Amino acid sequence: MKDENRLFKNVSFNRKDSFEMQLYHHAKQQGMFAKYVKRLIQRDMEQAHSSAQCAPLQPTPQPSFTPPVEQKQTPPVIVREEPKEKKVSMSSFI
Numbered sequence: 001m002k003d004e005n006r007l008f009k010n011v012s013f014n015r016k017d018s019f020e021m022q023l024y025h026h027a028k029q030q031g032m033f034a035k036y037v038k039r040l041i042q043r044d045m046e047q048a049h050s051s052a053q054c055a056p057l058q059p060t061p062q063p064s065f066t067p068p069v070e071q072k073q074t075p076p077v078i079v080r081e082e083p084k085e086k087k088v089s090m091s092s093f094i
Contacts, residue, residue: 011037 013024030036 013020015021027033027036
């Protein structure tokens with residue numbers, strides 16, 4: 001007979017995942033699984049509540065965004081050396 005005043009949530013652990021099996025064995029060692037999970041949820045809620053009271057959230061300053069300046073690249077200048085003219089003197093023909 002199911003108690004209609006209770007809500008049920010199943011938790012599954014993957015037998016092929018070693019970390020999930022560590023979680024399963026740890027939870028199993030704690031005694032009553034449902035009570036253990038409820039205490040973890042309670043601790044999480046208290047932590048969230050206390051951290052919200054201690055330090056109110058401040059808006060995080062956002063870095064200003066400056067769009068990148070598009071730089072025009074000039075095409076490379078190709079310098080061609082002209083062949084040098086040889087100066088020929090008349091003495092080279094003699």
